[in-house]
Amino acid sequence: MxxxxxxxxxxxxxxxxxxxxxxxxxxxxxxxxxxxxxxxxxxxxxxxxxxxxxxxxxxxxxxxxxxxxxxxxxxxxxxxxxxxxxxxxxxxxxxxxxxxxxxxxxxxxxxxxxxxxxxxxxxxxxxxxxxxxxxxxxxxxxxxxxxxxxxxxxxxxxxxxxxxxxxxxxxxxxxxxxxxxxxxxxxxxxxxxxxALPHSPLVNIGTQCHSPYTCDFLGHCWKYVPKNSFLFTTAMPDETLFQYYFGGYGSNKLMLEQLDPNSEEAKQVEALENGTYYIDYKSLFALAPNPKPRHVAYLNVLSDFPAVPELDGMRPYQEMILAFVVTGDNEPDGHSHWHCFDDHRRSAEALTLMKERLSHYDQVVCFMPMNHNLGSKVINLYGTLLDAHFYHPKIKNGINLQNIAEALFHDVNLFEHSRILVEANENELTSYKQAINDLLTENEVIKRTYQHFFN
Ligand code: SF4
The missing domain is CATH 3.90.320 (Lambda Exonuclease; Chain A)
Structure with a gap:
């Protein structure tokens, strides 16, 4: 063998x-x-x-x-x-x-x-x-x-x-x-x-744990690293973090003594110590909508990015809309508006419907890089939080709604889009109604996040 x-x-x-x-x-x-x-x-x-x-x-x-x-x-x-x-x-x-x-x-x-x-x-x-x-x-x-x-x-x-x-x-x-x-x-x-070694080679955790791929032994090798260790900060390169970690500054307290108390690095470590998050409010308020919008819509979209295009006119990995939900105070009868398409070929129809619903609002809040031209009234919370240096240990590998909910709210249990898609593809979860329910829950997080920072 x-x-x-x-x-x-x-x-x-x-x-x-x-x-x-x-x-x-x-x-x-x-x-x-x-x-x-x-x-x-x-x-x-x-x-x-x-x-x-x-x-x-x-x-x-x-x-x-x-x-x-x-x-x-x-x-x-x-x-x-x-x-x-x-x-x-x-x-x-x-x-x-x-x-x-x-x-x-x-x-x-x-x-x-x-x-x-x-x-x-x-x-x-x-x-x-x-x-x-x-x-x-x-x-x-x-x-x-x-x-x-x-x-x-x-x-x-x-x-x-x-x-x-x-x-x-x-x-x-x-x-x-x-x-x-x-x-x-x-x-x-x-x-x-x-x-051929008789025992595992002695290798410390380090930058190699996440590069070029996330190692599948993190649970084993990182089990003694505290969940709030400064190793989970994002304001410094990993090389620097590990130099401190193995250079005699292994705890957050010792690390804080090395940092400028007004620096973003120190603010992140303090957030870790206090079990909270950090955001640069000055940058955040500069991004706040002005004047305050009268009618705000919250938009959540479930998309697929097929490697091999499924529709004429499409390229590899081009987005296809499978479902969307709009919640806001301008919806008919005050209810959430949602559309769900069990056929990928209706992606263009979904986009038209979505744009029509959003035309009733003067502000659209979403959480995604928007590839569709919805005009200048869109606030993408993803970009906004990145620009305001939002930090929580859960976002070490990227911000998503799941870790935002964990950082800000403690009563929300989220599935992510990718989970819905994979499970639907594997027929483990064939109900697109379930997808809509998850989209609605996510949209609630979008709404609460926006209101948390801007109301
Ligand atoms: S987590 Fe993986 S990459 Fe990191 S030390 Fe352990 S085995 Fe090596």
Whole structure:
């Protein structure tokens, strides 16, 4: 059996302890978040579509991990079979490192390897990921004509059935992978030694815990860090925070002695100590609506951003409105106005209806970067709170309605949009009425947040 795979290799580059724990103590992992599940699902949907660009391939993907050795053998046999022109998920192993190549296409007497990405842009991690695969393929003696990354084309506009030739872009990473081969070889040796250790390597928590990915052993490694530690502040770079933390200033009290009491850094640490939040009221009041609006609408929208466009005229990841709610004092009969669409094709209709309802108000309050032109009367609380330096330990990884509710109110239990969408997609929660209920609850948080700061 193999020791490393693409994912464990990348994990090991981020943190040797994370690699060791994954191999030896996987049960200590944190549970996958709803957002992570959504990203995995999106990746596999795009991968299947990408295969259509090279149709008729043999799928080498094993049903169970125990089948990997058999699939390695079968892949090698297929390479020698001139009838096999394309393989999906071809399995290779070299120097105890196992990889699966998304698409392998026969190219004369050589092969072209293609790694599929569901993103619009290519990150450095993707290049290193490809370099590892090249290292294994080269080690197995596979003659390659090219190694390419295949990713979504942001310029693609759907017009009829999806044209997979135009939906994807191909970028060669062969030169990069060749250049990095000695570095990859050294990394593989180092990480194999880590896995062979009799105990977990001693690695302190640090900036690597969240970069480039949020590690799934945070619950284990951070269990002794107090929930109100200054490590959760956002006013200083993480490098600086960890220097203080391991430099003899581990507590908030000691940290405060190092900081200018009027600085934002100190205000955040004080907020942590007092179990409250911080906001720069001067900046906040400068953002207050002036004059005070007579009729305020609170708007909440449930959107989807499909990687592969579903409607003609749309691009990858373009927003589609699934539902919206408007609450305010100008609604018919004083009731909340809401619309819910169980068909994505009605997104344009939803936008028209939403604009019509909002025309009855002189102020619209929402919590999202608004991609739709609703005029200058919109207050986006998300941007407003960011501009006013709003801080609460829960927002360390970004502000959302859930952590705002936790910071300001203690009687609200929120689901987030992403949760609704994923659950609806998985048929765990098929009722869009449930989505509306959640949108209404969220809208109540939007309203209370606005009134909390501006009334
Ligand atoms: S939480 Fe941090 S220290 Fe622990 S395994 Fe993950 S990256 Fe390494």
């Amino acid at each position: 193999h020791i490393l795979s693409k994912s464990t290799y990348i994990k090991g580059l981020q943190c040797e302890k994370a690699l060791y724990m994954t191999k030896k103590h996987p049960y200590l992992r944190d549970k996958l978040s709803i957002e992570q599940r959504a990203i995995f699902k999106r990746g596999s949907d795009v991968g299947i579509l990408a295969q259509q660009r090279y149709p008729g391939g043999i799928n080498m993907s094993p049903t169970y991990p125990t089948q990997f050795p058999k699939k390695v053998q079968e892949t090698m046999q297929n390479l020698d079979d001139p009838e096999v022109k394309v393989m999906y998920e071809a399995v290779f192993q070299y120097n105890d490192t196992l990889i699966m190549v998304d698409i392998l296409v026969r190219d004369g007497d050589r092969w072209r390897a293609i790694e599929v990405k569901s993103s619009l842009r290519l990150s450095p991690t993707y290049y290193y990921d490809a370099a590892l695969q090249y290292y294994v393929l080269h080690g197995c003696g596979i003659p390659l004509s090219d190694f390419q990354l295949m990713h979504l084309n942001g310029e693609f506009v759907k017009d009829g059935p999806i044209d997979v030739e135009k939906l994807f872009k191909l970028t060669s990473v062969m030169d990069f992978a060749k250049e990095k081969e000695p570095e990859i070889a050294a990394n593989v040796e180092r990480l194999k030694n880590v896995v």
